[in-house]
Amino acid sequence: MGAHVSNRLDRWADPPLLVLASLADEPKHGYAITRDVAETMGVRLSAGTLYAVISRLESQGLIEPVPASDRRRPYRITATGAEALARQSERMSGVASLAQARLGQRRGLAGA
């Protein structure tokens, strides 16, 4: 039951945010992004989802392609993308802190 609910919560992970977070440190191509997101964030992005996200982020000017000689074209985050990611990270961090604090109170109440 717990695992099932947890999986459903995982589905709330926003793929554009995951891709932006993956590109925050260095440019990566599609396969490198999916591997990074799977290894560091525990979310498997399908190829279809990844390229739907890449095309949207590119049209919004949040990422841009880096010139490449082969088919594996890397992408990097733009200044606008970095700002958007920073704003969203702060909000998520606020939610996470609040959730941790309230869970702590709940555990304290349960222990008393």
Place this chain on the structure above:
Amino acid sequence: MSEMRSSRRRAALARAAVALYPPAWRARYGAELAALLEDSGGGIAAALSVAWRAIPAWIWPPRQLHDRDARMRASLGTLLVAGAMLTGIGLVFAQLTQLQGLRPPGHPIVGWSYAIFDAALAIAGLAAAAGGLPLWLLMLRRAKREHRARDAAYLLVPLAVPAGYWATLAVTVRLVGGPGGVSGAWFLVFTLAGFAAAGLACAGPILALRRLRPRGPAVRFAARAAGVAAGSLVLAIAASAVAAAGLCLWAPDFAGYHQAGVLAGYLGVTGVLAAMAAAGAVRGARAARAHAS
């Protein structure tokens, strides 16, 4: 050996999935996506996930890939086909109702519907001619200037095919018609041949639009005029539906109109064509507006 075969199968699956995307999308991301599918060892499940995502790529193409002139040309093609079919249906409707003098006394709604139908059909014809003629002339001049005989022939199809159809019709009606007109079977043959001729007449300019790829103000003007024509046609068909429903309700003795199945079929076909025309008009007009702004 089996590894090589499996790799070839993966590549073929990747290519098939990517082929489902719009051409502009494929040109921009197709190779990368195929490479990702091959790298990740994606099988049928991965290819299906990619194929599924092709639907939103068609409906909401990314802004940076949006070729507005291509969108307008595609909308013009859709509107041409839907418009020709709706006009054909409208003419059949007029032949079977107005021209037979079917006006139930004491029910002005049918008479008003006829009047709206006539006016809307005339506006649609004028708008289509006003918007289509400059683009048609532009393409014809270019085809002549660049010695593209095949494209010039495609552009002349909408003149040649209807002329041929009406000439054949006039001769055949004289041969097979009697004092009371032609039989029901011949009427059906002429109607079906008319729709085939309309479809053929549309194919010429659609092929010319695809091959010559015109751009600029003439395409924008044609897209806007086609939107007006489509709106008028939808209004004409709506008026004809009201008239047909009125005849069914108030004049059940008139031939054909007491049959609910005939009316339902008429409404179904015209509804689909009207939806097709409306969708094409909206998409074309949006592309024209975005292009101008």
